[in-house]
Amino acid sequence: MTDTSLADAPGTTTAQRPFLVVDDLRVHFPTDDGLVKSVDGLSFELRRGEILGIVGESGSGKSVTAQAILGLHKGSKAQVSGRILLDEQDLVPLSENDMRGVRGDEVSMIFQDPLSSLHPFYSIGNQISEAYLVHNKVGKKAAKQRTIEMLQKVGIPNAAGRYDDYPHQFSGGMRQRAMIAMALICQPKLLIADEPTTALDVTVQAQILELIKELRDELNSAVIIITHDLGVVAETCDQVVVMYGGQCVEKGTVDELFDRPEMPYTWGLLGSMPRMDRVRQERLTPIPGSPPSLINVPKGCVFNPRCRFSDRVEGRRCFTEHPDLLETTGSTDPRVRHQVRCHIPPAERQEILLTEIRPTL
Amino acid sequence: MIRFIVSRLIGMVLVLIVVSLVTFLIFQAVPLLAKSSPVYYYIGKAPATPELLKTLTHRFGFDQPLPAQYWSYLAGFFGKSITDGTSAPVQCDFPCFGYSFRRNELVSTLIVQALPVTISLCIGAAILWLVGGLLVGTLSGLKPGSFTDRAGMTGALAAVSLPIFFTGPVLLLVFVYTLGWLPDNGGYVDITVNPAQWFLSLLLPWVCLAFLFAALYARLTRSNVLETMGEDYIRTARAKGLDRRTIVVKHGLRAALTPIVTIFGIDIGSLIGTTIITEQVFNLRGLGTLSIQAISSLDLPVMLGVTVVAAFALVVANFIVDLLYAVIDPRVTV
Numbered sequence: 001m002t003d004t005s006l007a008d009a010p011g012t013t014t015a016q017r018p019f020l021v022v023d024d025l026r027v028h029f030p031t032d033d034g035l036v037k038s039v040d041g042l043s044f045e046l047r048r049g050e051i052l053g054i055v056g057e058s059g060s061g062k063s064v065t066a067q068a069i070l071g072l073h074k075g076s077k078a079q080v081s082g083r084i085l086l087d088e089q090d091l092v093p094l095s096e097n098d099m100r101g102v103r104g105d106e107v108s109m110i111f112q113d114p115l116s117s118l119h120p121f122y123s124i125g126n127q128i129s130e131a132y133l134v135h136n137k138v139g140k141k142a143a144k145q146r147t148i149e150m151l152q153k154v155g156i157p158n159a160a161g162r163y164d165d166y167p168h169q170f171s172g173g174m175r176q177r178a179m180i181a182m183a184l185i186c187q188p189k190l191l192i193a194d195e196p197t198t199a200l201d202v203t204v205q206a207q208i209l210e211l212i213k214e215l216r217d218e219l220n221s222a223v224i225i226i227t228h229d230l231g232v233v234a235e236t237c238d239q240v241v242v243m244y245g246g247q248c249v250e251k252g253t254v255d256e257l258f259d260r261p262e263m264p265y266t267w268g269l270l271g272s273m274p275r276m277d278r279v280r281q282e283r284l285t286p287i288p289g290s291p292p293s294l295i296n297v298p299k300g301c302v303f304n305p306r307c308r309f310s311d312r313v314e315g316r317r318c319f320t321e322h323p324d325l326l327e328t329t330g331s332t333d334p335r336v337r338h339q340v341r342c343h344i345p346p347a348e349r350q351e352i353l354l355t356e357i358r359p360t361l
Numbered sequence: 362m363i364r365f366i367v368s369r370l371i372g373m374v375l376v377l378i379v380v381s382l383v384t385f386l387i388f389q390a391v392p393l394l395a396k397s398s399p400v401y402y403y404i405g406k407a408p409a410t411p412e413l414l415k416t417l418t419h420r421f422g423f424d425q426p427l428p429a430q431y432w433s434y435l436a437g438f439f440g441k442s443i444t445d446g447t448s449a450p451v452q453c454d455f456p457c458f459g460y461s462f463r464r465n466e467l468v469s470t471l472i473v474q475a476l477p478v479t480i481s482l483c484i485g486a487a488i489l490w491l492v493g494g495l496l497v498g499t500l501s502g503l504k505p506g507s508f509t510d511r512a513g514m515t516g517a518l519a520a521v522s523l524p525i526f527f528t529g530p531v532l533l534l535v536f537v538y539t540l541g542w543l544p545d546n547g548g549y550v551d552i553t554v555n556p557a558q559w560f561l562s563l564l565l566p567w568v569c570l571a572f573l574f575a576a577l578y579a580r581l582t583r584s585n586v587l588e589t590m591g592e593d594y595i596r597t598a599r600a601k602g603l604d605r606r607t608i609v610v611k612h613g614l615r616a617a618l619t620p621i622v623t624i625f626g627i628d629i630g631s632l633i634g635t636t637i638i639t640e641q642v643f644n645l646r647g648l649g650t651l652s653i654q655a656i657s658s659l660d661l662p663v664m665l666g667v668t669v670v671a672a673f674a675l676v677v678a679n680f681i682v683d684l685l686y687a688v689i690d691p692r693v694t695v
Binding site (some may be wrong): 067109119 | 593605
């Protein structure tokens with residue numbers, strides 16, 4: 001996908017320079033039971049026009065990452081460290097007040113459940129135009145005009161007539177469209193969609209993803225899609241970060257990750273995904289066990305309690321030594337960066353993938 | 362909207378009919394079951410002779426079958442002529458609650474005299490407790506665990522635990538009899554007579570009554586605010602880049618305070634019952650004092666009248682709250 005983004009805008013620096021750089025991000029929550037390390041040393045980069053998927057189970061730190069980028073942890077007890085560079089400006093040290101100017105304007109977010117994310121007492125139009133008014137010095141009339149325009153753009157029929165409708169009068173898909181209109185009304189350069197399709201049925205899901213892609217093309221925004229649905233990732237994303245236990249365990253381009261996954265957790269995720277394009281297997285293969293406690297993170301590799309392959313590593317290193325996120329040697333294209341956090345030697349990983357994993361997928 | 366109002370009005374009338382039936386049964390039918398006569402409670406004493414009892418029983422219609430008695434009781438609200446047979450008949454116009462032979466006064470006259478006191482007391486106290494309770498509750502709810510929160514909730518707990526018959530005399534002792542900041546005017550001064558005096562005479566009763574309710578409202582508001590500020594739509598509001606004030610006031614409080622409107626309606630309606638102690642402590646001659654006197658002197662017509670007025674207040678308050686609710690919450694269709 002790096003090829004296309006280079007081809008898209010030849011010569012312009014913005015296309016090559018990462019627009020968002022997350023560097024060693026840590027979000028820790030002190031609680032009575034101990035320090036919850038929701039995100040622990042996450043790094044990734046994103047260019048404008050690209051879509052990054054962050055995948056992982058519930059509690060892997062996906063949403064916490066998104067909220068950290070938006071600075072929503074400010075004012076809470078959370079301890080955020082590391083750097084979040086948005087267009088070379090670090091957002092982590094910004095005050096709540098300075099961050100407010102960024103939120104909704106340069107970076108905006110689509111939330112998972114549009115019904116609970118919209119205020120039940122205010123009309124859709126009021127809520128969307130509010131987002132526009134706060135960042136633009138315009139009158140209410142202009143804001144209304146702009147809101148109706150946005151509602152039309154996201155495919156709400158009779159947008160002007162529905163301006164004064166309340167969230168409960170919208171269907172689920174329409175509400176999510178309204179949320180998208182709200183998120184995009186200030187033409188953000190970075191859009192974060194936190195499980196945007198989880199609450200929606202499959203046909204609407206496809207429409208919503210299509211809409212996000214269209215708007216990405218139109219605004220040339222960078223997009224982060226947070227999901228646990230690998231189908232969504234395969235359909236929309238350019239880059240993927242696989243998160244587990246608050247850490248990135250594997251990342252790379254979408255083709256690379258689906259063709260040559262190397263981390264046992266990614267194998268597990270792919271194995272538990274229903275495939276329409278393959279002959280149906282007997283059953284899907286779930287990953288045994290459950291996600292780790294973020295207070296007592298397992299020693300060594302976070303995934304070791306659930307990993308089927310930890311016995312293939314010499315000297316129990318999986319249980320004693322925390323693996324680094326390293327470049328794989330498998331890819332032939334030097335521009336495809338594919339990193340894996342695993343102790344299994346690369347050659348053996350590819351061997352396991354070919355002989356044991358691929359046939360079961 | 363009009364359909365809603367009409368249907369609620371019909372509902373109100375039905376509730377009032379039920380109330381009248383219940384009060385009728387309690388006050389007129391129960392004495393009959395106890396082989397006593399309502400006449401005692403009507404005239405407030407035992408008739409001198411058995412013949413007189415018989416005459417009065419007939420005159421007040423207590424010898425008729427119960428349904429017929431209930432009917433004349435209902436019809437009586439719309440006006441009737443009352444006489445005890447010896448003095449000139451008294452014309453009692455709508456709304457007629459009967460005649461107190463104990464006090465030689467129409468019940469409606471007694472109620473009209475007492476009502477301004479109780480209404481002044483209720484409205485002033487309601488304003489105080491709403492402002493105080495919501496303020497403390499909101500501040501606490503926005504910063505749970507903070508000093509403000511702990512102080513507010515400790516105060517609320519203390520206020521809930523202290524009864525008016527304790528706080529009332531203490532306040533009187535301190536502010537009237539020791540410090541002398543407030544006049545010892547021995548009760549209520551009507552607002553039309555002297556607004557300043559009216560205010561001063563009611564200040565302590567207001568504070569006393571409001572204290573109790575403010576504590577409850579503070580706790581309620583705190584939990585509502587706490588819950589609302591954790592809602593997804595508050596996160597959305599932050600994600601839009603709104604300032605704290607807009608988030609708290611427009612998005613938070615609007616949702617957090619809506620349920621309180623309901624509680625407030627019920628409380629203000631039932632306040633007439635709650636004011637009894639306050640009126641006693643501060644020597645205010647309102648509906649509370651009136652009903653206490655009626656009960657202690659077995660003055661049945663007055664008891665009936667106060668009960669019906671209190672029920673009416675409750676029903677009207679609930680009606681207004683329902684209307685308000687439909688305005689506040691767009692999900693409530695009217």
